[in-house]
Amino acid sequence: MQYSFGDEKFSGSLCLMDCSHNSSDKKTLKRWFFIDKRVGNLDPMDLKSNHVAPVLTDQPSINKSRLGIPSNQLSYSPPGASFSSSLYPTPRKKPIPGKLDDVRASGWLDAMKSSSPPRKMITKELNIEVASDDADVAYRCWMFKYPSALSSFKEIMNLAKGKRIALFLDYDGTLSPIIDEPDRAFMSDAMRSAVRTVAKYFSTAIISGRSRDKVFEFVGLTELYYAGSHGMDIIGPVRNSVSVGNHPNCIRSTDKEGREVNLFQPASEFLPMIDEVFRSLVEKTKEIEGAKVENNKFCVSVHYRKVDEKNWSTIAEYVDDILKDYPRLRLTHGRKVLEVRPVINWDKGKAVEFLLESLGLSNSEGVLPIYVGDDRTDEDAFKVLRKGNKGFGILVSSWPKESNAFYSLSDPSEVMEFLKTLVKWKQSEEYVKEE
Numbered sequence: 001m002q003y004s005f006g007d008e009k010f011s012g013s014l015c016l017m018d019c020s021h022n023s024s025d026k027k028t029l030k031r032w033f034f035i036d037k038r039v040g041n042l043d044p045m046d047l048k049s050n051h052v053a054p055v056l057t058d059q060p061s062i063n064k065s066r067l068g069i070p071s072n073q074l075s076y077s078p079p080g081a082s083f084s085s086s087l088y089p090t091p092r093k094k095p096i097p098g099k100l101d102d103v104r105a106s107g108w109l110d111a112m113k114s115s116s117p118p119r120k121m122i123t124k125e126l127n128i129e130v131a132s133d134d135a136d137v138a139y140r141c142w143m144f145k146y147p148s149a150l151s152s153f154k155e156i157m158n159l160a161k162g163k164r165i166a167l168f169l170d171y172d173g174t175l176s177p178i179i180d181e182p183d184r185a186f187m188s189d190a191m192r193s194a195v196r197t198v199a200k201y202f203s204t205a206i207i208s209g210r211s212r213d214k215v216f217e218f219v220g221l222t223e224l225y226y227a228g229s230h231g232m233d234i235i236g237p238v239r240n241s242v243s244v245g246n247h248p249n250c251i252r253s254t255d256k257e258g259r260e261v262n263l264f265q266p267a268s269e270f271l272p273m274i275d276e277v278f279r280s281l282v283e284k285t286k287e288i289e290g291a292k293v294e295n296n297k298f299c300v301s302v303h304y305r306k307v308d309e310k311n312w313s314t315i316a317e318y319v320d321d322i323l324k325d326y327p328r329l330r331l332t333h334g335r336k337v338l339e340v341r342p343v344i345n346w347d348k349g350k351a352v353e354f355l356l357e358s359l360g361l362s363n364s365e366g367v368l369p370i371y372v373g374d375d376r377t378d379e380d381a382f383k384v385l386r387k388g389n390k391g392f393g394i395l396v397s398s399w400p401k402e403s404n405a406f407y408s409l410s411d412p413s414e415v416m417e418f419l420k421t422l423v424k425w426k427q428s429e430e431y432v433k434e435e
């Protein structure tokens, strides 16, 4: 498209983006952005005036102020506070039966369809009104809100100065690309080597929706900490911390290497129930071509990536039917997957807090936790870091989606690049210290 501003002509696209996210006074702030196709730049334009005038400055620089409040005003829960609250919120009310209507009314089908939505739909969802059809435009607008962690690396390192980085990594879609067959979602040797090296320099944990055993089998590195079942199954170091060691769901155990560890399983009482639901779901969905039910120990995944879209409502109905008999279980949506999990006050965000405490890193002043993830369940962790002003999330996505993360990376290959860059930076810092 061609636009005229005064005497000048520009070729590119305009989009209107909600920037309230970056607005310090919390006011709704919408800005026009101009994407110049020739040079690929992105210029915000002030909306205040009636005619749209190009403003060439005002690129939001994400510095410490983006992490918000000065460090002396950081909100910080004293040890124990995060874990002592009840794990058991009021169970979900038994819904009134109604089959497909239930599934439609509860928005399941919409959520299923949007779990990898076509680009036009996402742009609407994100409050971006695109003046052109160009998906690339929307993505570049989005990148303005969630800048690349690679191109913002200097800025990130400024935030990390004098602090210990604690790294939390999701598995699927972050360390391994999303593929059709969940059992074959192996990570590459190059990625494994990058994770191994990064773990030499920074405390590193994997937090996955998969069972802890499964994710360990895929990653195969003993130098990391692992949390499976969306954080409901954690192995952490033994530490004499009141909130961790004395938690009723935390027991002493030994890991695969025979080391003494803390094993934390806040949903252990749900094990028989989850097993029962897993078997019922396998039985119910066995005739739906492409459906796959995965037992993730404290939760169950019902995959529909390979199911014909016309059968998605049937899958949703079956899961809904079964859940009606289990008011203490709930459903969350992932990437082409329905996830059945216990109604407990525990998620990936709580797992991050628990691990920080276990690692002796919960003093947010001297620690910068970074969480890298791609899925909706990772948002709980992003939120915890954002809310406590502790650190930040990096969303892995190659399409625009609303998030509580601060930065973005487009795919696992960029994640690997980021991990390598972190290591290089750390090595150069250590070299400077030695000099």
Ligand SMILES: O=P(O)(O)OC[C@H]1O[C@H](O[C@H]2O[C@H](CO)[C@@H](O)[C@H](O)[C@H]2O)[C@H](O)[C@@H](O)[C@@H]1O
Pocket: 170, 171, 172, 173, 177, 178, 179, 180, 181, 182, 185, 207, 208, 209, 210, 294, 296, 301, 303, 305, 334, 335, 336, 337, 339, 375, 377
């Ligand atoms: O928390 P994560 O480590 O990201 O795990 C979330 C779910 O990931 C897996 O499913 C996803 O990846 C599969 C392989 O690429 C893909 O086929 C599927 O469509 C995705 O949803 C895993 O299989 C699930 O059990 C996890 O809950």
